[in-house]
Amino acid sequence: MKNYQLRSSILDLLIRTEKDAGFSHLLIDNEIKSKRIEHKDEKLLTEIVYGTLQRKLTLDFYIDSFLSSKKKIDLWVRMLLRMSIYQMVYLDKVPDHAVIHEAVEIAKKRGHKGIASFVNGILRNVQRKGVPDTSSIKDNAKRLSIETSHPEWLVKRWISEYGYETTKEMCEANITRKVQVVRVQPLKISREKAMEQLGELGFKVKTSDFSDQGIIVEEGNILTTDLFKKGMLTIQDQSSMLVGEMLEAEPNMKVLDACSAPGGKATHIAEKMENKGVIHAYDLHKKKVNLIDKKAKELGLTIIDTNPSDARNLKDVHEVASFDRILVDAPCSGLGVIRGKPEIKYNKRESDIENLSKIQLEILHSIAPLLRKGGLLIYSTCTVDVEENEKVVQRFLESHKDYEIDSSFFENLPTSFRQATGITELGFQIFPQDYQTDGFFLTRFKKIG
Numbered sequence: 001m002k003n004y005q006l007r008s009s010i011l012d013l014l015i016r017t018e019k020d021a022g023f024s025h026l027l028i029d030n031e032i033k034s035k036r037i038e039h040k041d042e043k044l045l046t047e048i049v050y051g052t053l054q055r056k057l058t059l060d061f062y063i064d065s066f067l068s069s070k071k072k073i074d075l076w077v078r079m080l081l082r083m084s085i086y087q088m089v090y091l092d093k094v095p096d097h098a099v100i101h102e103a104v105e106i107a108k109k110r111g112h113k114g115i116a117s118f119v120n121g122i123l124r125n126v127q128r129k130g131v132p133d134t135s136s137i138k139d140n141a142k143r144l145s146i147e148t149s150h151p152e153w154l155v156k157r158w159i160s161e162y163g164y165e166t167t168k169e170m171c172e173a174n175i176t177r178k179v180q181v182v183r184v185q186p187l188k189i190s191r192e193k194a195m196e197q198l199g200e201l202g203f204k205v206k207t208s209d210f211s212d213q214g215i216i217v218e219e220g221n222i223l224t225t226d227l228f229k230k231g232m233l234t235i236q237d238q239s240s241m242l243v244g245e246m247l248e249a250e251p252n253m254k255v256l257d258a259c260s261a262p263g264g265k266a267t268h269i270a271e272k273m274e275n276k277g278v279i280h281a282y283d284l285h286k287k288k289v290n291l292i293d294k295k296a297k298e299l300g301l302t303i304i305d306t307n308p309s310d311a312r313n314l315k316d317v318h319e320v321a322s323f324d325r326i327l328v329d330a331p332c333s334g335l336g337v338i339r340g341k342p343e344i345k346y347n348k349r350e351s352d353i354e355n356l357s358k359i360q361l362e363i364l365h366s367i368a369p370l371l372r373k374g375g376l377l378i379y380s381t382c383t384v385d386v387e388e389n390e391k392v393v394q395r396f397l398e399s400h401k402d403y404e405i406d407s408s409f410f411e412n413l414p415t416s417f418r419q420a421t422g423i424t425e426l427g428f429q430i431f432p433q434d435y436q437t438d439g440f441f442l443t444r445f446k447k448i449g
């Protein structure tokens with residue numbers, strides 16, 4: 001693909017992520033498939049799209065410092081400037097003069113000579129003077145917000161919840177690249193054998209500490225392998241694999257997965273159960289539930305019984321005390337997965353958090369009677385926020401005296417995590433900077449009454 005076409009595709013993709021609030025990883029996948037982007041270009045495209053999105057606020061700070069007045073610029077022009085400055089400042093793959101040349105060509109074709117000369121002017125300034133220094137910004141939250149491209153409300157919120165140092169580390173981790181991690185389907189292939197085969201194909205792999213099924217892929221795209229196509233591997237972040245491990249579901253148990261789509265954890269649990277017993281899996285809509293069926297089919301798992309339902313209505317569907325294990329992997333603000341889905345940090349509002357924590361608690365309240373005495377319930381989210389995590393757990397315990405935090409949860413954690421910074425008496429907050437995973441929260445309750 002010609003440089004011009006590639007840059008044009010990148011620009012279109014970036015505009016779509018902004019306009020449609022689309023998920024960047026899905027848009028990138030579609031773009032790669034639909035335009036048959038060559039392998040060498042695929043890497044560059046992914047790098048520029050993610051990098052530009054991850055650093056949007058920082059790049060806007062740079063752009064605005066070169067504008068003479070509060071000049072309003074069209075979205076596509078701003079996007080073109082963002083992606084060009086991103087390449088000039090953070091990548092050394094393409095020389096600055098080539099980046100500027102391509103940007104000016106695009107500006108000429110999509111706009112007119114005036115816009116081309118405006119784009120040229122700003123980019124030449126960046127080339128000559130460099131980007132402005134942020135160290136003079138005195139306010140810690142504001143500086144961190146600009147330097148790491150997180151909205152100021154979020155930085156302030158995290159500082160008040162976790163302190164400045166942890167927040168800084170978290171924001172910095174969120175602008176690094178996400179590593180690919182896969183889970184082996186152990187009923188089809190052992191982890192050792194899968195790693196051996198991946199090694200032979202030239203992949204750089206290592207084992208995960210989170211799950212005996214996890215493989216970290218340091219280099220190479222797993223989606224193209226036969227192992228993946230034949231359902232021997234599936235993509236799953238390490239922190240989310242910890243749920244399947246800690247639920248301790250055994251063959252022939254009856255399990256409830258109340259918020260299940262797209263089925264990453266349900267299929268993991270089915271593997272742990274050796275595909276024996278039953279998992280009742282729910283999500284809000286048929287379309288979502290179909291995703292669980294699709295994943296189960298790909299992996300050759302047959303014990304997941306799926307149905308659309310609001311988890312808050314399940315107490316009318318199932319008998320009291322009828323489940324051995326329950327998973328509530330709740331809908332959440334997703335602030336733990338910002339590294340892989342940078343658009344989340346720009347689209348979320350602080351008011352969403354309050355609303356979500358209400359729903360999370362309602363789901364827990366309504367499914368609580370369904371667990372049998374002695375059974376285990378995991379509550380998890382892919383977010384980093386006290387309101388949605390520890391506070392929901394605390395409120396649930398206050399109103400359910402028949403439940404307690406299962407202390408063996410902490411003892412059963414893999415040894416390397418037992419002293420983790422995010423462990424409290426209410427659960428385990430995994431920060432994205434701690435193990436290069438998604439940010440994630442999980443805790444395990446035991447029913448005692």
Ligand SMILES: C[S@@+](CC[C@H](N)C(=O)[O-])C[C@H]1O[C@@H](n2cnc3c(N)ncnc32)[C@H](O)[C@@H]1O
Nearest residue numbers: 259260261262263264265283284310311329331
């Ligand atoms: C974090 S995701 C679940 C991920 C899934 N457990 C996995 O491992 O693939 C949360 C899910 O909850 C669903 N959801 C939201 N509100 C719900 C509700 N009231 N009842 C059931 N599911 C709900 C969302 O559609 C979303 O698919």
